[in-house]
Amino acid sequence: xxxxxxxxxxxxxxxxxxxxxxxxxxxxxxxxxxxxxxxxxxxxxxxxxxxxxxxxxxxxxxxxxxxxxxxxxxxxxxxxxxxxxxxxxxxxxxxxxxxxxxxxxxxxxxxxxxxxxxxxxxxxxxxxxxxxxxxxxxxxxxxxxxxxxxxxxxxxxxxxxxxxxxxxxxxxxxxxxxxxxxxxxxxxxxxxxxxxxxxxxxxxxxxxxxxxxxxxxxxxxxxxxxxxxxxxxxxxxxxxxxxxxxxxxxxxxxxxxxxxxxxxxxxxxxxxxxxxxxxxxxxxxxxxxxxxxxxxxxxxxxxxxxxxxxxxxxxxxxxxxxxxxxxxxxxxxxxxxxxxxxxxxxxxxxxxxxxxxxxxxxxxxxxxxxxxxxxxxxxxxxxxxxxxxxxxxxxxxxxxxxxxxxxxxxxxxxxxxxxxxxxxxxxxxxxxxxxxxxxxxxxxxxxxxxxxxxxxxxxxxxxxxxxxxxxxxxxxxxxxxxxxxxxxxxxxxxxxxxxxxxxxx
Amino acid sequence: xxxxxxxxxxxxxxxxxxxxxxxxxxxxxxxxxxxxxxxxxxxxxxxxxxxxxxxxxxxxxxxxxxxxxxxxxxxxxxxxxxxxxxxxxxxxxxxxxxxxxxxxxxxxxxxxxxxxxxxxxxxxxxxxxxxxxxxxxxxxxxxxxxxxxxxxxxxxxxxxxxxxxxxxxxxxxx
Numbered sequence: 001x002x003x004x005x006x007x008x009x010x011x012x013x014x015x016x017x018x019x020x021x022x023x024x025x026x027x028x029x030x031x032x033x034x035x036x037x038x039x040x041x042x043x044x045x046x047x048x049x050x051x052x053x054x055x056x057x058x059x060x061x062x063x064x065x066x067x068x069x070x071x072x073x074x075x076x077x078x079x080x081x082x083x084x085x086x087x088x089x090x091x092x093x094x095x096x097x098x099x100x101x102x103x104x105x106x107x108x109x110x111x112x113x114x115x116x117x118x119x120x121x122x123x124x125x126x127x128x129x130x131x132x133x134x135x136x137x138x139x140x141x142x143x144x145x146x147x148x149x150x151x152x153x154x155x156x157x158x159x160x161x162x163x164x165x166x167x168x169x170x171x172x173x174x175x176x177x178x179x180x181x182x183x184x185x186x187x188x189x190x191x192x193x194x195x196x197x198x199x200x201x202x203x204x205x206x207x208x209x210x211x212x213x214x215x216x217x218x219x220x221x222x223x224x225x226x227x228x229x230x231x232x233x234x235x236x237x238x239x240x241x242x243x244x245x246x247x248x249x250x251x252x253x254x255x256x257x258x259x260x261x262x263x264x265x266x267x268x269x270x271x272x273x274x275x276x277x278x279x280x281x282x283x284x285x286x287x288x289x290x291x292x293x294x295x296x297x298x299x300x301x302x303x304x305x306x307x308x309x310x311x312x313x314x315x316x317x318x319x320x321x322x323x324x325x326x327x328x329x330x331x332x333x334x335x336x337x338x339x340x341x342x343x344x345x346x347x348x349x350x351x352x353x354x355x356x357x358x359x360x361x362x363x364x365x366x367x368x369x370x371x372x373x374x375x376x377x378x379x380x381x382x383x384x385x386x387x388x389x390x391x392x393x394x395x396x397x398x399x400x401x402x403x404x405x406x407x408x409x410x411x412x413x414x415x416x417x418x419x420x421x422x423x424x425x426x427x428x429x430x431x432x433x434x435x436x437x438x439x440x441x442x443x444x445x446x447x448x449x450x451x452x453x454x455x456x457x458x459x460x461x462x463x464x465x466x467x468x469x470x471x472x473x474x475x476x477x478x479x480x481x482x483x484x485x486x487x488x489x490x491x492x493x494x495x496x497x498x499x500x501x502x503x504x505x
Numbered sequence: 506x507x508x509x510x511x512x513x514x515x516x517x518x519x520x521x522x523x524x525x526x527x528x529x530x531x532x533x534x535x536x537x538x539x540x541x542x543x544x545x546x547x548x549x550x551x552x553x554x555x556x557x558x559x560x561x562x563x564x565x566x567x568x569x570x571x572x573x574x575x576x577x578x579x580x581x582x583x584x585x586x587x588x589x590x591x592x593x594x595x596x597x598x599x600x601x602x603x604x605x606x607x608x609x610x611x612x613x614x615x616x617x618x619x620x621x622x623x624x625x626x627x628x629x630x631x632x633x634x635x636x637x638x639x640x641x642x643x644x645x646x647x648x649x650x651x652x653x654x655x656x657x658x659x660x661x662x663x664x665x666x667x668x669x670x671x672x673x674x675x676x677x678x679x
Contacts, residue, residue: 042647052658059665130603211565244575312625
């Protein structure tokens with residue numbers, strides 16, 4: 001039975017969205033501080049306006065449910081579905097004032113891309129963008145990657161009821177610690193350790209490359225956050241190609257792989273149990289997939305690409321497979337270079353890596369390695385069952401944090417998400433083709449948007465049609481939510497419409 | 506044609522091919538002045554050609570070997586890495602960023618669509634560099650109306666937050 005949303009439900013949803021908007025407003029104080037420190041006075045004003053707009057909107061929405069009591073699972077799913085859009089609308093305000101975006105829609109595109117850790121961008125003149133705006137764009141990766149709801153739970157909303165409803169609605173199911181609030185704080189602790197290590201490592205490498213101290217710190221922070229949160233933005237228009245450095249590419253690959261791991265596994269490593277990494281089905285699937293696709297892509301580049309040496313082809317292939325598989329989107333080739341330089345077969349390998357994605361309960365997007373592992377194992381189980389005697393019952397188990405039995409429910413849930421991603425990839429590709437883009441480019445860009453990767457063949461730009469911008473915004477949003485929260489949102493709106501509007505007497 | 510003449514002709518053709526083929530491969534094709542956007546769009550047909558580009562030096566000079574650096578050159582919306590001797594980059598007065606429009610350089614060099622020396626990157630190995638225009642400050646002063654807008658937005662936000670807190674306190678008192 002479809003249970004319609006009552007006005008009391010709507011008021012609770014609006015209240016929590018308001019609280020999350022206050023969180024976004026408070027976070028804008030970070031780029032504001034950077035702007036003041038670096039004497040970027042115009043951007044400082046942009047952030048004061050942004051704080052004012054988000055603060056006013058947040059306070060107004062919170063007035064709808066002043067009691068601020070708990071939130072149930074249904075309401076939490078709708079809040080989670082809407083928070084990415086509402087958060088992006090607020091985050092886009094200072095960006096749209098920066099002068100680096102042609103329209104507010106373009107700023108919204110980048111804000112959604114930042115929060116969903118996609119990395120596709122329609123920014124203009126990125127090489128002259130203020131450092132404070134750079135920090136804000138990359139901070140959105142951090143906020144979205146760790147989970148905007150997780151962020152709010154850790155600080156503001158945690159004291160009220162329904163914390164777990166919000167946490168689970170964001171697609172996270174692991175309970176690293178018994179208490180949800182402690183779990184979210186642990187996620188932030190792990191992130192802080194990785195970000196500090198990353199900034200020190202990348203910043204030192206950048207200083208060695210000859211960058212000035214300010215640029216090394218800003219670039220070090222931006223690239224660390226973009227890699228660890230599997231985002232893919234970069235502070236320069238050439239992205240990772242700007243540095244022309246194998247050392248930096250190696251460090252980025254390490255951070256991208258760390259970011260694509262399940263937070264539960266990070267917790268095990270922090271607790272001194274690294275063996276779990278090798279036992280876990282998901283880690284094994286990721287390792288095998290990355291190895292096979294890297295070898296395939298490198299071979300394809302060698303046979304059909306124009307890269308002159310095996311070494312160059314291997315370096316490009318491995319970097320982009322890791323970038324694609326982890327859902328990051330850092331690239332060291334120009335968008336127009338993919339097909340002519342690497343060759344069609346290598347690009348197909350990159351597309352497969354993007355579509356597959358990283359680990360569940362991580363910052364990565366895509367179908368996810370665990371689901372692929374479950375589907376493959378269920379196919380093997382079906383084959384075994386078909387060959388076994390009639391009386392035999394074949395059961396199989398897999399290890400993911402704990403030992404689990406392969407049930408039809410587990411397989412069905414994985415298949416559902418697999419099908420929804422595949423349909424979204426193809427639909428986006430077809431719409432791109434309808435707009436006149438080449439089939440290969442269009443499918444590549446669609447997978448990149450829906451799997452929250454950020455690699456681009458050049459379709460994504462300020463000059464692309466508004467319809468394509470809206471399409472990719474929706475794809476990034478749906479992909480980040482793994483469809484469930486967005487479908488709940490659509491269903492909640494439809495069943496709550498007055499009956500006459502739905503064509504009933 | 507007798508058999509001997511035919512053999513002679515074939516030998517002559519073979520010798521001609523052997524002599525002519527390397528001669529046609531050696532000269533570097535000069536494609537003249539190009540925009541960086543066109544250069545990137547035309548690859549890989551331009552690989553190995555000599556080209557001249559004009560653009561703004563951005564970011565920093567980045568170490569690339571003991572006595573060379575990479576300087577990224579921006580024109581329109583496309584930046585390309587130029588590999589040059591360190592002493593050449595020392596002449597560049599300023600690099601482009603938020604506060605500065607970097608020095609404008611005119612670079613003639615060899616295009617590598619997938620440079621074997623630099624990990625397969627798209628780059629230009631500079632042969633001749635000249636500074637067309639020095640670095641200069643970019644206008645970054647705030648627009649006046651934004652002071653008012655910022656003040657207004659903050660006052661509205663603070664006011665609404667106070668209303669919320671007052672209303673909430675009142676509800677709990679009841």
